[in-house]
Amino acid sequence: MKNNTKVVLDTSIFVNPDSRFIFGNTPRKALEKFTETIKEKNNIECYIPPSVYHELIKFTKELPYHLDILIKKKPPASYQSSIPALLFYEFIEETRARVNKGLRVTEKYIRRGLKETDSRETAQNIIQSARQEYRIALREGILDSKEDFDLILLAKELQACLSTSDKGLIKWAQKLGISCLCAEELKELIKNSS
Amino acid sequence: MKNNTKVVLDTSIFVNPDSRFIFGNTPRKALEKFTETIKEKNNIECYIPPSVYHELIKFTKELPYHLDILIKKKPPASYQSSIPALLFYEFIEETRARVNKGLRVTEKYIRRGLKETDSRETAQNIIQSARQEYRIALREGILDSKEDFDLILLAKELQACLSTSDKGLIKWAQKLGISCLCAEELKELIKNSS
Numbered sequence: 316m317k318n319n320t321k322v323v324l325d326t327s328i329f330v331n332p333d334s335r336f337i338f339g340n341t342p343r344k345a346l347e348k349f350t351e352t353i354k355e356k357n358n359i360e361c362y363i364p365p366s367v368y369h370e371l372i373k374f375t376k377e378l379p380y381h382l383d384i385l386i387k388k389k390p391p392a393s394y395q396s397s398i399p400a401l402l403f404y405e406f407i408e409e410t411r412a413r414v415n416k417g418l419r420v421t422e423k424y425i426r427r428g429l430k431e432t433d434s435r436e437t438a439q440n441i442i443q444s445a446r447q448e449y450r451i452a453l454r455e456g457i458l459d460s461k462e463d464f465d466l467i468l469l470a471k472e473l474q475a476c477l478s479t480s481d482k483g484l485i486k487w488a489q490k491l492g493i494s495c496l497c498a499e500e501l502k503e504l505i506k507n508s509s
Numbered sequence: 510m511k512n513n514t515k516v517v518l519d520t521s522i523f524v525n526p527d528s529r530f531i532f533g534n535t536p537r538k539a540l541e542k543f544t545e546t547i548k549e550k551n552n553i554e555c556y557i558p559p560s561v562y563h564e565l566i567k568f569t570k571e572l573p574y575h576l577d578i579l580i581k582k583k584p585p586a587s588y589q590s591s592i593p594a595l596l597f598y599e600f601i602e603e604t605r606a607r608v609n610k611g612l613r614v615t616e617k618y619i620r621r622g623l624k625e626t627d628s629r630e631t632a633q634n635i636i637q638s639a640r641q642e643y644r645i646a647l648r649e650g651i652l653d654s655k656e657d658f659d660l661i662l663l664a665k666e667l668q669a670c671l672s673t674s675d676k677g678l679i680k681w682a683q684k685l686g687i688s689c690l691c692a693e694e695l696k697e698l699i700k701n702s703s
Binding site: 391393394396397398399400401402403404406407408410411414417418420421422424425426427428429431432437438441442445446449450453454458459460461463464468 | 585587588590591592593594595596597598600601602604605608611612614615616618619620621622623625631632635636639640643644647648652653654655657658662
């Protein structure tokens with residue numbers, strides 16, 4: 316008998332416009348469709364950390380109970396787990412580089428502001444662009460929440476795949492040897508399961 | 510026979526104006542004086558990670574070899590070490606909070622810039638203040654370099670004390686159960702050793 320495939324699910328699979336269309340047009344429909352497709356499959360076990368589940372149901376509202384139990388809510392054993400020191404080194408270095416980038420964004424927009432007269436509209440535009448660029452510099456492609464780390468730690472603990480379309484998550488999960496599945500690959504996996 | 514006391518040394522002890530005066534008036538003199546005082550002590554073993562040693566000699570120039578060997582250059586076994594997952598959680602959360610703070614600094618100084626005319630002097634002043642405030646928001650009291658983490662990892666590996674006056678280092682070292690010594694405590698320790 317083949318072992319069951321374990322999959323840890325990230326919200327992005329159901330929420331991000333780029334990936335949720337694989338299962339449905341809205342987050343709610345994507346989640347419903349997904350649970351319907353795994354209902355008859357005995358080979359796949361799906362997990363979600365409670366912290367990520369709470370994020371998810373903000374977008375989808377809670378599922379009817381008979382569907383909801385198809386995705387097991389399990390937190391990682393974070394008080395018992397450890398990670399390689401090297402991962403922490405890499406994270407510190409990456410954060411440092413990003414902090415420097417963030418400062419360059421700050422300087423750029425202060426200079427731009429100095430060249431403008433202070434109309435409310437101009438201020439709003441400049442600050443909005445600065446925010447966007449700052450967020451990309453400091454957040455995109457990095458682990459930036461405990462929910463992200465819950466997903467990685469749970470996948471590691473269960474020796475499960477991580478299904479996500481978040482580039483930061485994929486990058487850091489792969490450093491720990493975790494297989495990642497995008498929405499399409501997850502759909503294929505389910506289709507070929509019994 | 511009592512065990513030797515192991516001490517891992519941070520540059521701050523010799524370089525920061527607030528603490529180096531304990532051993533000498535300039536970084537060079539502080540380091541020389543320190544090595545002179547431990548020369549006759551058999552109970553104290555001093556260590557420094559090579560990465561931190563390279564930082565240090567930028568300030569002090571290399572010591573004469575007979576003094577230099579009193580501080581053992583040892584890197585942490587970073588490829589074999591692990592850290593508790595919880596430490597990484599805390600670091601992610603702290604970084605997240607600081608990134609948000611950094612953005613508020615950015616916004617504040619853009620608004621200030623918008624209210625000024627663009628003279629070179631004003632621009633320079635505003636950008637300098639922004640830099641300073643941004644650095645405090647994102648760097649002060651946090652591990653922000655691999656050198657910092659080398660110190661923590663080496664102290665953990667050797668079950669040594671860490672001698673530093675860096676608040677960020679102290680905070681994160683203590684989370685791993687590492688004893689920290691400020692310059693004064695280090696001087697006392699040496700004085701009372703044989």
